[in-house]
Amino acid sequence: MAQEYFQYKGISFPRLIYSEQGLREVENKFQVRDDDVFNVTYQKSGTVWMLEILSLIHSNGDPSRCRTVPNWDRGPWYETVLGLQTARSNQPPRLISSHLPIQLFAKSFFQSKAKVLYTVRNPKDVFVSLYHFAQIFRPYKEPGQLDQFLEQFLEGDVPFGSWFDHVKGWMGLRGHENFFWISYEELQQDLRGSVERICRFLGKQLDAQAMDGVVENASFQAMKQNKMSNFSLAPRFLLDQTHSSFLRKGIAGDWKNQLTTAQSENFDRVYREQMQGLELSFPWDEL
Ligand code: A3P
Numbered sequence: 001m002a003q004e005y006f007q008y009k010g011i012s013f014p015r016l017i018y019s020e021q022g023l024r025e026v027e028n029k030f031q032v033r034d035d036d037v038f039n040v041t042y043q044k045s046g047t048v049w050m051l052e053i054l055s056l057i058h059s060n061g062d063p064s065r066c067r068t069v070p071n072w073d074r075g076p077w078y079e080t081v082l083g084l085q086t087a088r089s090n091q092p093p094r095l096i097s098s099h100l101p102i103q104l105f106a107k108s109f110f111q112s113k114a115k116v117l118y119t120v121r122n123p124k125d126v127f128v129s130l131y132h133f134a135q136i137f138r139p140y141k142e143p144g145q146l147d148q149f150l151e152q153f154l155e156g157d158v159p160f161g162s163w164f165d166h167v168k169g170w171m172g173l174r175g176h177e178n179f180f181w182i183s184y185e186e187l188q189q190d191l192r193g194s195v196e197r198i199c200r201f202l203g204k205q206l207d208a209q210a211m212d213g214v215v216e217n218a219s220f221q222a223m224k225q226n227k228m229s230n231f232s233l234a235p236r237f238l239l240d241q242t243h244s245s246f247l248r249k250g251i252a253g254d255w256k257n258q259l260t261t262a263q264s265e266n267f268d269r270v271y272r273e274q275m276q277g278l279e280l281s282f283p284w285d286e287l
Helices: 020-028 047-058 064-068 081-089 107-111 123-133 146-155 163-171 184-189 191-202 208-217 220-225 261-275
Strands: 005-008 011-014 037-041 095-098 115-120 179-183
Touching: 005 020, 020 081, 037 047, 047 064, 047 095, 047 115, 047 184, 047 191, 047 208, 047 220, 115 163, 115 184, 115 191, 123 146, 123 163, 123 261, 146 261, 163 261, 179 184, 179 191, 184 191, 191 208, 208 220
Parallel strands: 037 095, 037 115, 115 179
Antiparallel strands: 005 011
């Protein structure tokens, strides 16, 4: 059963932690509340970083909860079998994480006032991060050679499907008042300024001390040292961090160390084809 995928509406999911029934429940039956906050990303785009930021904003910069409750309980991935149970039983206001493409998201969201924060990241860095992650995350198939895995990624033949479709789908909500998007690169460049923007979107005011608490405790180093955020409590059959870490490098631009010129040019070509006509600028547009 390990490393087996199934398809749900054309998207691959690893069987170890997802089920068709669970995905159907999420899409058709999950009751979104107006006070829910969703942390949505394509995988490897900064999900757990945003989860930490949102947890800390909620606690006014106090790290106690982040240091005592695992991140997967604070902001469960509601499309996983276990995450759905946790999301349903958590007390409101709920923080819920998701990698689902928009077409598989809970239908009830679209009739609600719940908020979505969507974090995007340079897809070349997403790819590199995913390549390493797939080697340590047991539900995923071994990625094999980087070149071959790159082809699969560019074709969307990986769990959660195509990065391009995911981003185009969710970005279709921009302009809606309950949708906010930010990039991993902006979080890197100016975490405090980004937290201020996030707070404005959430309608939350933090004083300077609370803001310090968020910025300090959401740093890469702080998260790496926090066992509730670094996945060291995850069971070995799911995540084996012996040779690489979930919180691996935490930088922008690592693709330059990992992709050849030919691979990068191929990526650029597919990117241009897929993203043409989208009137949006991203920090990595010099790509
Ligand atoms: P790398 O593999 O490039 O290091 P996700 O949470 O969506 O799975 O994304 C994981 C990526 O976000 C990893 O990237 C991880 O190191 C990075 N990340 C997590 N927390 C971070 C933080 N506080 N600062 C910078 N990067 C962070």
